[in-house]
Amino acid sequence: MRAASDAQTIQRSSISAQAESYLRGMILEGTLSPGDRLNEVALAEAIGISRGPLREAIKRLSGQGYLTMEAHRGAYVRSYSPREIVDLYELRSALELFAIRLAVERASTADLEALNEQLKAEKARIRAHAAGEHSEPYVAELDFHQQLVALGANAAINEQLQDANHKLFLALRSTSRSERRREQSAADHAVILERVMARDVDGSVSLLTGHLMDSMSNSLSVLGLEQSPETPSERTQHERKL
Template sequence: MPADRSTAIRRDSIPSQAEEFVRNLILDGTLGAGERLNEVALAESIGISRGPLREAIKRLSGQGYLTMEAHRGAFVKSYEPREIVDLYELRSALELYAVRLTVERASDESLTILADRLAEESERIRHYEDQPQSEPYVAELDFHQQLVALSGNRAIQDQLADAIHKLYIALRPTRRTPTRMAHAVAAHLEVLDRVRQRDADGALALLTEHMRDSMDNSLSVMGLSATAGADRSDDR
């Protein structure tokens, strides 16, 4: 574990700060999917005892970041294809309803600001479209969160954030090429255009197609398929 992460922890909220510390290690890829947590090394790196660390690990397990195995310890969650499909379906259900609210509630000014951000993103991508650069596939989720935030429904935003955090873990190893990035931004612009026209049905139709394409592509990049996720033969 990198020694430079041993920043001071306030004693009044040790478990909460340890939870944030470990969560960040997962989200930034320091701890990879399926990796076992070394409690001794983590505790030493943070500068705390193993008791508060175990409390943090228990919380993160409940949030879906970690899995616990008897007599083996905690492991970074590794998602199965069907779990990824489930998360996409949950995300779609939340997002599609939220966008209908956004059509009804968002101000013209806030939608213009979002459109300007997308235009800047499109221009940024054009500057290196022919270069072999890429970024994490989950980077495109930022637009979706901004669009949902304009719905004004805090409960939906919180639930969506949880689903997106889990998708982040599942999709973190995947990368988007500049071509895919440009394709995503173009789809976002089309959806936002319908939202600005207050065309809820049109926006939802485009968003549904875009999210299906996003799911199929991310699964394909991981060497998986949506049909694998649709197999419910275990009757879970």
């Protein structure tokens, strides 16, 4: 009896995992948009499963930040307000600006050279696509930042940044970067890494600060939020009047 029960549990878990993957794909591909309410009956029929495993999948996706649950209303695709996006960028900046100091001190020359080779390959890839109508998410550049922070060898900072970047990925997944922006980001990364390899703490922090502010400004702009009163520039102007 126990073996049969275990088999049923495994099968249920497998069905729920498949539903989770299916729903995540719908969210990332834009089939389900931020703010959309999940219709459990329609989704269960579309996937071909019962609502039990579907609800398990929804609960896990809620824990991962893809969905929000509202009592007596159901599950909705997670959306981010301008304030939340700015908060995430500010958290990301705080983590990265400290972590880059650690990277300057702790990263081995071999690891920095390996990251430099990756950047060269990235620049070559960008040039190869320069003539086409190629686009990629704004958050595609987060990989370099995550790797740089990892070289600071602080597991707690790295974990917190992964969480912040995951949320930024969800907030910005519908956006894309122009060819010019991709080239500029690659150039910024190269000069930042150059200062890190030179063990220049102040130079590294200064360059990364400007790069992160520029990234936030462009992300808000492409989302049509650049004039929001919740952005840092507008907040600063308001504070000056007080």
